[in-house]
Amino acid sequence: MSNQRPAEGDASAKTAGRDGFAVEVQDLTRTFGDFVAVDHVSFSVARGEIFGFLGANGAGKTTTIRMLCGLLLPSGGRGTVAGYDIMRDYERIKLRIGYMSQKFSLYDDLSVRENIEFYGGMYGLGRGEIADRIDNLFESIGLAEHADKLAGSLPLGWKQRMSLAASLLHDPEIIFLDEPTSGVDPVSRRSFWLLIYALADRGKTVFVTTHYMDEAEYCSRISIMKLGKIVELENPHRLKERYGVSTMQEVFLKAVAGSDI
Amino acid sequence: MNPIEVHGLHKRYGQVDAVRDVSFSVEEANIFGLIGPDGGGKTTVIRSIVSLLSFDAGEVLFQGKAVDKNVDYVRSHVGYMPQRFSLYQDLTVAENLRFFADLFNVPRNELGPRVEQLYEFSSLAPFKDRRAGALSGGMKQKLALSCMLVHQPSVIVLDEPTFGVDPVSRNDFWQILKTLAARGTTVLVSTAYMDEALLCDKVALVFKGRILAADAPQLLRTRFEEQLYLAATDAPHIVYAALQKSSLCGECELFGDGVHFTLANGATEADVARALADRGTAFSGIRLIDPGLEDLFLKLMKEQQE
Numbered sequence: 001m002s003n004q005r006p007a008e009g010d011a012s013a014k015t016a017g018r019d020g021f022a023v024e025v026q027d028l029t030r031t032f033g034d035f036v037a038v039d040h041v042s043f044s045v046a047r048g049e050i051f052g053f054l055g056a057n058g059a060g061k062t063t064t065i066r067m068l069c070g071l072l073l074p075s076g077g078r079g080t081v082a083g084y085d086i087m088r089d090y091e092r093i094k095l096r097i098g099y100m101s102q103k104f105s106l107y108d109d110l111s112v113r114e115n116i117e118f119y120g121g122m123y124g125l126g127r128g129e130i131a132d133r134i135d136n137l138f139e140s141i142g143l144a145e146h147a148d149k150l151a152g153s154l155p156l157g158w159k160q161r162m163s164l165a166a167s168l169l170h171d172p173e174i175i176f177l178d179e180p181t182s183g184v185d186p187v188s189r190r191s192f193w194l195l196i197y198a199l200a201d202r203g204k205t206v207f208v209t210t211h212y213m214d215e216a217e218y219c220s221r222i223s224i225m226k227l228g229k230i231v232e233l234e235n236p237h238r239l240k241e242r243y244g245v246s247t248m249q250e251v252f253l254k255a256v257a258g259s260d261i
Numbered sequence: 262m263n264p265i266e267v268h269g270l271h272k273r274y275g276q277v278d279a280v281r282d283v284s285f286s287v288e289e290a291n292i293f294g295l296i297g298p299d300g301g302g303k304t305t306v307i308r309s310i311v312s313l314l315s316f317d318a319g320e321v322l323f324q325g326k327a328v329d330k331n332v333d334y335v336r337s338h339v340g341y342m343p344q345r346f347s348l349y350q351d352l353t354v355a356e357n358l359r360f361f362a363d364l365f366n367v368p369r370n371e372l373g374p375r376v377e378q379l380y381e382f383s384s385l386a387p388f389k390d391r392r393a394g395a396l397s398g399g400m401k402q403k404l405a406l407s408c409m410l411v412h413q414p415s416v417i418v419l420d421e422p423t424f425g426v427d428p429v430s431r432n433d434f435w436q437i438l439k440t441l442a443a444r445g446t447t448v449l450v451s452t453a454y455m456d457e458a459l460l461c462d463k464v465a466l467v468f469k470g471r472i473l474a475a476d477a478p479q480l481l482r483t484r485f486e487e488q489l490y491l492a493a494t495d496a497p498h499i500v501y502a503a504l505q506k507s508s509l510c511g512e513c514e515l516f517g518d519g520v521h522f523t524l525a526n527g528a529t530e531a532d533v534a535r536a537l538a539d540r541g542t543a544f545s546g547i548r549l550i551d552p553g554l555e556d557l558f559l560k561l562m563k564e565q566q567e
Contacts, residue, residue, distance in 0.1 A: 187562055253428065
């Protein structure tokens with residue numbers, strides 16, 4: 001793990017962020033008019049952690065994620081993502097994170113390689129850089145043998161891998177995954193999670209948002225949001241023990257019980 | 262007579278066999294689930310049943326009538342909720358309900374009481390003047406369900422109705438389905454969520470155009486006959502890799518709380534524990550567990566692929 005602490009007096013370098021934390025926020029708050037979407041939320045995510053972010057629709061998940069990704073300014077609180085201040089350095093944050101959307105827009109009539117090259121170009125990577133990275137990336141994600149196939153011809157599980165590759169090309173420290181394995185078969189889902197574990201072992205921080213409790217089970221820690229606050233922050237197995245139930249679905253329903261959403 | 266009977270259904274799209282020899286029947290007032298990943302043929306089966314798709318072989322009976330020869334009957338009697346249900350975003354909740362009532366020739370004097378009943382089901386009454394486009398995902402699904410119930414069909418067919426809906430709204434939605442079934446409505450529903458299988462009276466596990474197994478979920482689990490163990494750990498991928506290399510296991514699958522495995526011939530639980538300990542792999546114990554539907558699905562999937 002590399003030392004992310006900035007040199008003394010280097011004003012442009014990363015600030016705040018204690019060593020080992022990829023995300024650290026305190027009292028993060030966002031209001032829209034009178035509505036408090038995110039209400040004094042504090043948490044930290046260790047580098048290399050797989051962190052699940054759950055909540056009912058309207059609980060403040062998306063607003064929180066948008067603040068962490070540098071897409072929305074908080075109304076209050078403070079924090080760092082990849083060592084950068086979310087109030088000031090959001091443009092830098094955008095370059096240090098990857099985002100895999102559930103609705104990744106692939107070009108069906110481009111090959112896998114062409115899709116990824118296109119995405120790299122959008123991130124401002126040069127041709128040489130893209131060429132240097134792409135083979136290693138495909139190798140590590142198991143896409144090498146499909147690199148020259150048309151994206152449209154691939155089964156869903158491979159499209160999701162391609163989508164993951166696109167989010168990793170610029171070598172981000174943190175990747176955000178939105179329901180990464182929804183709808184795939186149980187075997188493909190497991191291959192995907194093995195990739196995610198391997199990424200985490202290499203120090204990538206993985207932030208998973210999902211409505212899919214099967215996915216929540218694979219996270220090392222999950223948070224559950226309700227009405228703008230985090231009501232649980234814990235390892236999924238210990239949560240099941242504490243609530244005395246056998247599934248995350250039951251944990252979730254109990255944790256947000258009484259919610260009027 | 263079962264409300265829905267499917268015998269030997271086969272559907273090809275060009276060179277692709279989307280549905281291969283699928284047979285099942287849905288009993289009255291039951292909830293029947295088609296469970297499986299996307300691209301497995303669930304939607305094709307459903308569209309064939311509601312008469313929206315012709316098929317290449319087999320027989321599909323809706324309330325005893327062949328669907329391909331009784332298209333009008335099927336369409337006026339079934340309640341069908343497609344994957345992407347097109348509510349009118351600019352109409353309010355109440356207007357959407359009235360529109361669908363008119364479409365199905367519900368007499369105007371019956372509309373009032375029916376709509377009240379649907380509001381009661383769906384808890385949508387406080388939102389009846391809200392435009393459909395401004396509803397949350399969970400409420401949209403409930404409105405879509407209400408619209409298709411307005412003509413009081415005795416059989417309803419829903420294609421992945423809870424896709425993308427949060428767990429609380431999913432739970433509400435299933436409670437409504439349970440209530441409908443308890444009052445005599447027959448429900449056919451598809452889903453990619455394995456945990457929803459347990460809420461059905463009967464499920465079919467669908468993969469690559471075939472039904473791998475179909476039965477009551479509690480009975481299906483017993484089809485996993487070998488003894489299944491869990492090696493519990495916070496690092497399941499590491500235990501998984503170790504067990505894969507060990508040749509001590511038959512089935513060996515990654516789960517969130519550890520690795521589920523069966524023992525290979527001659528191997529014992531102690532052998533597995535020792536192998537893990539020898540490699541210095543951290544685990545917090547091995548114990549027998551009851552197989553779940555996911556365990557069975559994985560096993561049957563692999564058998565089919567062999």
